[in-house]
Amino acid sequence: MYVVVPSVKSQTMKTGFFKLKTKYCVFFNKMASNAFNELKTFLPVCESEGNKIDIDFIIDERLPFEGYKLLITSKVITIYHRSQEGAFWGVKTLKQIFAQTVDNKIDALEIVDSPALRIRGFMMDISRDKIPTMKTIFQVIDLMSDLKMNHFELYVEGFSFKYPSFESFYHDETPITVNEYKRIERYCYSKMIDLVPNHNGFGHMSAWLAKDEFKDLAETPDGFFIWGAKRQPSTLNPLDERSVELVKTIYTDAMKASNSMYFNMNFDEPFELGHGKSKAKCDEVGVGKVYIEFMMKLYMHLKQSHKTAMIWGDVLNHHPEELENLPKDIIFLDWGYDMDYPFDKNLKRLEEAGVKFMAAPGTSSWCSITGRTIDMLETIRNAGFYTKKHNGIGILLTDWGDVGHLQYLPVSFPGIVYSAMESWSNNLGAYNLMTYYLDKHVFKDETRSMANLMLDLGRYNRHENRYIHNGTATFHNLIWAEHALKQERPLEYFIAKTKNNLFRLDQYETMTEEFKLSIERLKATRLSCDDARIIAKEMRQSIHLLMVIQKFMMTLSSEIPVEKRKTMILDVLDKLPKLIASHQFIWLQRNRKGGLERSKKRIENLLEIARLVEADLAQDASLTQKG
Numbered sequence: 001m002y003v004v005v006p007s008v009k010s011q012t013m014k015t016g017f018f019k020l021k022t023k024y025c026v027f028f029n030k031m032a033s034n035a036f037n038e039l040k041t042f043l044p045v046c047e048s049e050g051n052k053i054d055i056d057f058i059i060d061e062r063l064p065f066e067g068y069k070l071l072i073t074s075k076v077i078t079i080y081h082r083s084q085e086g087a088f089w090g091v092k093t094l095k096q097i098f099a100q101t102v103d104n105k106i107d108a109l110e111i112v113d114s115p116a117l118r119i120r121g122f123m124m125d126i127s128r129d130k131i132p133t134m135k136t137i138f139q140v141i142d143l144m145s146d147l148k149m150n151h152f153e154l155y156v157e158g159f160s161f162k163y164p165s166f167e168s169f170y171h172d173e174t175p176i177t178v179n180e181y182k183r184i185e186r187y188c189y190s191k192m193i194d195l196v197p198n199h200n201g202f203g204h205m206s207a208w209l210a211k212d213e214f215k216d217l218a219e220t221p222d223g224f225f226i227w228g229a230k231r232q233p234s235t236l237n238p239l240d241e242r243s244v245e246l247v248k249t250i251y252t253d254a255m256k257a258s259n260s261m262y263f264n265m266n267f268d269e270p271f272e273l274g275h276g277k278s279k280a281k282c283d284e285v286g287v288g289k290v291y292i293e294f295m296m297k298l299y300m301h302l303k304q305s306h307k308t309a310m311i312w313g314d315v316l317n318h319h320p321e322e323l324e325n326l327p328k329d330i331i332f333l334d335w336g337y338d339m340d341y342p343f344d345k346n347l348k349r350l351e352e353a354g355v356k357f358m359a360a361p362g363t364s365s366w367c368s369i370t371g372r373t374i375d376m377l378e379t380i381r382n383a384g385f386y387t388k389k390h391n392g393i394g395i396l397l398t399d400w401g402d403v404g405h406l407q408y409l410p411v412s413f414p415g416i417v418y419s420a421m422e423s424w425s426n427n428l429g430a431y432n433l434m435t436y437y438l439d440k441h442v443f444k445d446e447t448r449s450m451a452n453l454m455l456d457l458g459r460y461n462r463h464e465n466r467y468i469h470n471g472t473a474t475f476h477n478l479i480w481a482e483h484a485l486k487q488e489r490p491l492e493y494f495i496a497k498t499k500n501n502l503f504r505l506d507q508y509e510t511m512t513e514e515f516k517l518s519i520e521r522l523k524a525t526r527l528s529c530d531d532a533r534i535i536a537k538e539m540r541q542s543i544h545l546l547m548v549i550q551k552f553m554m555t556l557s558s559e560i561p562v563e564k565r566k567t568m569i570l571d572v573l574d575k576l577p578k579l580i581a582s583h584q585f586i587w588l589q590r591n592r593k594g595g596l597e598r599s600k601k602r603i604e605n606l607l608e609i610a611r612l613v614e615a616d617l618a619q620d621a622s623l624t625q626k627g
Contacts (some may be wrong), residue, residue, distance in 0.1 A: 001013065002074040002096070002097050002100055002107075002109070002431070003096070003436060004093055004096050004111070004428075005096070005099065005147070005234070005276050005417070005420075005421060005433050005434075005441075006147065006148060006420055006421040006425045006427060007424075007425045007426070007427040007428070007433065007622060008093065008111050008112070008425070009112055009113045009114065009425065010111065010112045010113070010192060011109060011111050012109060012110045012111075013108070013109050013471070013590060014072070014073070014107075014109055014110060015108060015109035015175040016073065016074040016107075016108040016148050017074060017105040017106060017246060018072050018073065018075075018076075018077060018105065018106045018107075018108060019074075019104065019105050020101060020104040020105060021054060021107070022044065023044045023045070023046060023048055023409060024043055024044065024046070024054040024055050024057075025045075025047075025048040025049070025051045025052045025053055025054045025055070025254055026039060026045050026046065026047060026053070026054065026055045026057075027047075027055075027056050027057065028056075028057040028087075029057055030058060031057075031059065031081070031083065031084045031087060031456050032057035032081065032084065032087040032088075032623070033081075033084075033086075034088055034190060035057065035081075035088045035090065035091045036057075036082055037082070037091070038091045038095075038191075039055065039086060039091055039094075041095075042095050042098060044516065048509075049540070050459065051438055053076055054076060054077065055076070055077045055078075055079070056076055056078045056600075057078075057079050057081065057087055058079070058080050058081075058372060059082065060080040060081065061080060061082055062080065062082075063080060063082040063086060063114070063363070064082065064086075064156035064489065065079075065082055065083050065085070065086070065114075066083060066085045066086050066089060066114055066115050066594060067082060067112075067113060067114030067115075068080060068081045068089055068090035068093075068112075068113060068114070068142060069090075069110065069111065069495075070090050070093055070094060070109075070110070070111040070113075071082075071109075071110050072097075072106055072107070072108050072198055073108050076159075077094065078276070079091065079094070079122045080351040084192070085150070086114075086194050087195060088191075089113070089115075089148050089192070090113075092145070092146055092148055093111060093113065093508065094302060095104075096441070097593075099441070100260070106320060109504045113425075115148065115423070115424045115425070116388055116423065116424060116425055116426070117384075117387065117388070117392070117393065117394045117395060117423045118393050118394055118423070119151045119393055119394025119395070119396070119423075120148065120150050120151060120394060120395060120419075120420060120423035120424060120598070121149065121151030121152065121153065121196075121358070121394060121395065121396040121397065121423075122140070122149055122152055122153070122397045122399070122416055122419070123152075123153040123154075123155055123264075123360075123396055123397065123398045123399065124137075124140060124152070124153070124154055124162075124260070124365075124398070124399050125154065125155045125197060125398075125401040125405070126154050126155060126156065126160045126398045126401075126404045127155055127157045127160040127401070127476055128366075128400065128402055128403070128404070129178065129401065129404055129405045129580070129594075129595030129596070129598045129599040130401050130405035130587070130591050130599065131160050131175065131591060131592045131594055131595060131596055132590060132591050132592070133460050133461040133591060133592060134180060134183070134184070134411075135588060135590075136203045136409065136591065137154075137184055138184075138187055139531075140152075140366045140409075140416075141184075141187055141188055141190070141191055141193060141536065142349055143351050143416060144191070144193060144412070144416065145192060145193060146310055146441065147189035147311075147416070147417060147420035147421075147424075147437075148191065148420065148424050148489030149416075149419075149420050149423070150192055150193050150194060151193065151194050151196060151199040151262075151394065151396065152188055152193050152194070152195050152196065153195075153196045153197075153346040153392070153396070154176070154181075154184075154195075154198060155198045155200075155398075155400075155419065156198060156199045156200070156209065156254070156547075157199075157200040157204040157205070157207065157266075158206070158207030159173050159175055160175050160176065160594075160595075161175055161176050161199070161206055161254065162172070162175040162177045162284075163176065163178065163249075163250060163253040164178060164247075164253050164255070164256075165249050165250075165253050166253075166518040169211065169475045172594060173329065173594040173595075174592035174594030174595075175594070177259045178256070178515075180203065180327060181195075181257045182256070182257060184258060184394050185257075185258065185260075190626065193258060193401040193486070194260050194262065195258070195502075195542055196258075196260045196262040196263070196310075197254045197255065197257070197258045197260060197262075197263050197264065198264035198265075198266065199250055199251060199254045199263075199264070199265070199266065199412070200265075200266040200268075200517050201236075201250060201265055201266060201267065201271035201298055202236055202247070202266070202267045202268075202294065202295070203234055203235050203266075203269040203271060203273075203389040204234055204266070204268070204269060205233075205234055205235065205236050206232050206233065206234045207598070208246070209232070209233045209234070210232065211235075212452070212543070214246065215233075216235050216491065217237055217240055217242055217243050217246065217269050218233035218235070218236070218237065218272075218276070219233070219235040219236065219237045219238075219270070219273060219275070219276040219277055219278060220235070220272040220275060220276035220561070221233055221276075221583075221593075223535060224271060224272045224275065224276075225592065226271055228483075228497065230483075230486075231271075233272070234269075234270075234271060234272065235270040235271060235272040235276075235461040236270075237276070237277045237278060237292070238270075238273070238290055238291070238294035239277060239281060239290075240277070241521055243294075243515060244297050244298065247298055247299065247359045248301050250303065250491055251263070251265070251298065251301060251614040252301075252305075253304050255302075255307065257560035260307075261306070261307065261308055262307065262308050262309075262310060262331070262622075263307040263308070263309055263310065264309075264310040264311075264333070264336075264444075265295075265298055265299070265309050265310065265311055265490065266311065266312055267291075267295055267301065267311045267312060267315070268311075268312035268314050268335075269296075269312075269314060270291070270315065273287060273290065273291065273315075274287045274290070280291055284429060286317075286319070287317065287319060288315070288318075288319025288322040288584070289321070290414050291315050291316075291319070292322050292326070292463055294326050294387065295311065295481055296327075298329060298485050298579075299330065299358045299374075303327075303592070308329055308330070308331065309327075309329075309330045309331070310330070310331040310332075310358075311330060311331075311333065312330065312333050312335055312360070313332050313333055313334040313335065313357075314335065317334070317346055319352075320615075322348060323350070323353045323355055323604070324350075324353065326355060326357070328355075329356070330355075330356065331356050331357065331358060331393070332350055332356065332358075332503065333357070333358050333359075333360045333396055334346045334347060334350065334357055334358070334359050334360060335360035335361075335362070335398060336359075336360070336361065336362075336379055336382075336383070337362035337364055337375065337379055337398070337469075337470055338359070338363065338372055338375050338379065338469045339375045339378035339379065340469065341361075341379060341382070343359055343379075343382045343383055343386040343387075343490045344382070344386045344390075344579065347359060347386045347389075347390040348386075348390050350390070350392075351390040351391055351392075357387075357390075357392045357393070358382035358387070358392055358393055358394045358395060358396050359384075359386065359392060359395050359396075360383070360389045360395070360396045360397070360398050360421065361376075361379035361380045361383035361395065361398070362376065362379055362380070362397065362399070362415070363376055363397060363398070363399045363411070363412040363415030363416070363439075363572075364376040364379065365399060365400075365407040365411045365412045365415065366399075366400040366401055366402045366405070366407060366470075366471070366474045367402050367403055367470060367471030367475045367476070367479075368407060368471060368472045368475055369406055369407055369472075369475060369545060369546055369624040370407070370411055370454075370457040370458050370460065370462070370539075370542050370543070370546065371407065371411045371412075371413075371414070371415075371454075371455075371457070371458030372458055372461060372471075373414070373455045373456075373459050373471065374456030374458075374459065374462075375430070376414065376458070377418065378463075379491075379524075380395075380397065380415065380418050380419045380422055381418075381422060381430075383419075384419075384422030384423060385421070385422075387423075394423060395419060395422065395423040395472070397415060397416065397419035399412045399415070400417075401479065402465055402470075402471075403475070403602060404478070404598065404600075404601070404602035404603075405478055405595075405599055406475075406478075406545075406583075406599065406602060406603070407542070408538035408539075408541075408542060408586065408590075409538070409590055410454065410535050410538055410539070411458070411542070413438060413442055414434060414438060414451065414454060414455055414458075417434050417437050417438055417442070418430070418434050421433065421434065425627075428509070433449075434451070435452055435455070436448075436451075438450070438451035438454075439451045440445075443525075443527050443529055443532075443535065444527060444532075445525050445526060445527050445528075446526035446528070447524060447525055447526050449521065449524065450524055450525045450527060450535075451541075453518060453521045453522060455527065456514075456518065457518055457539070457542070457543065460472070460474070460511055460546065461473065461474070462513065462514070463502075463507050463510055463511050463514075464501075464503070464504075464507070465500060465501065465502070465503065465507070466500065473500075473501040474501070474507070474546060474549050474550055475506035475549075476498070476501060477501055477549055477552075477553055477606065478549070478603070478605065478606055479496050480493075480494055480497040480498050481494060481605040481606045481608070481609045482601075482602065482605045483497070483512055484497065484605075484609060485605055485608055485609070488503055490608075490609065490612060491613065491616060493610065494609050494614035495556060495619070498553070498556075500555060501553060502554075502557055503550065503553065503554065503557075504559065505554075505559045505560065507556065508550060508551075508554050508557075512550070512551075515543050515546060515547050518543055519540065519543055520537055522536065522540060522543070531589075534586070534589045534590070537582075537585075537589075538586055541579065541583065541586055543584050544575070544579060545579050545583075545603070546570055548575050548576060548579060549606065551568055551571065551572055552568075552569070552572045552606065552613075553611055555566060555610075555613055555617070556574065556613065557570045562617065565617055566617050567611060569617055570612045570614070572610050573610055573611065573614060574605070575604065576606065576607045576610060577606055577607065579603065580600055580603050580604060580607070583599070583600060584596060584600060588601065591618055
């Protein structure tokens, strides 16, 4: 039996084998032209002339829309398909089989296969400082296509997409232009992927509200307090018609660049809604009603352009009484990124309300540096299981870049593979299949150890004091460093906010030993993928950054003698600048320059706090001893 990821519905071995050739003659119909082009990427092929056929494409209307049947005999390889998608996915399965050939032959077999879910998507955040190069985006598309995913979104808030109506707003940014977006879309279509525009238009509008032209559109112009700190305004005033006109202009520019029938309008996390200019109206009719009324104005704008709208579900999950007012064609995206997220309860309610929905789990890469493996596995598995149970239309895996996008791209690869598996089929032994695919097809690691190393690195938070939703305790120290530097007494503030993040000495020593072992394990890998050297640098940087953050925190621990802490803080002050410099170098291997300075600043903030700790320790550790 051949290993195919995602798993196929049925695989039946036959008698005999197909012998490999120096060139393959292919007979294909018009519907299989993309599939023929895909064959060219891994086989020497030519169009068949006369009766000589090595690979044949045959239309079979009895198959499911995206289904295919792959039949390999001693004489010919035949792919039966109903649609161009089916032909293409049959080729993707054939590609994995050819990668497992022994003695220049393939065993005869029959595979019958089709997807469990109609939409199998991935969303890539290109707005939290990190905007990938075209090469990086194409690499992600190739990975998705190999895994039979068919829906891709580039998340935009602020100015990571160059809106023609706002040309003067970009300055030092390096956005994706309209022409680049169209190139990405064409490449996606060649790989059977729908590139769906994704542009926020209610919450997450901080970049727009920071502009003089739009400051007065903020729900709370003076900002708001959440998660223990003051934040800049992020939500539009839904009662101001100028808010509607701004978002209409944003959406119109985005739609002009796209041919997709879908449009993700977002509308998530309008944190200030009902706490500022809309408070009186929200008190009168309800927050959910005000939300729906504003959303409908933009929904109708999309509807006039024949787009199917998608929205994140967090607000309406808190106001389910408004679900009955949701248009029947809109797609509700229920997102949850932690192991205890109640997909079952939420999706059951949506099914009962007759709402079209997709579940949106996460790679759980953000606010962690090396990922949160358990949360990634749990949310994706739960999203897949309950979407199928409650008759949802698909999964949209999300990959965010909160707080500087300090995780590197390969940290997200396990989640992409696992989500593709869950959305296509039921996979027995899913974890082992995921690591097999990563090592063989993504990392191309001769030692077959890179995948498990990466997944193990995403488990360091099991040693931390407490479970943190949407992040790790280690990473949260970077968040508090930023807020501390805005205070009158930054070190006191930082110590007060991070006291629950301090490890016991035994915890710290355990994590340090595991990280040191991880470095040795990384040295032992033998990657041959095109970006092998970059991956090695990315993972080595990630491990060292985690170790330095944790060492820095231990300089605040009363378990360690003052003289030892003085030595430790000097080591931190020596290593952090080097890590900041290497972060810049590594960043530019996959990403554009715009946003890099903001990302670096997240680590530089910690360096500033570390200098304050050094000064305090030099004065007999008066403050840190109290901490």
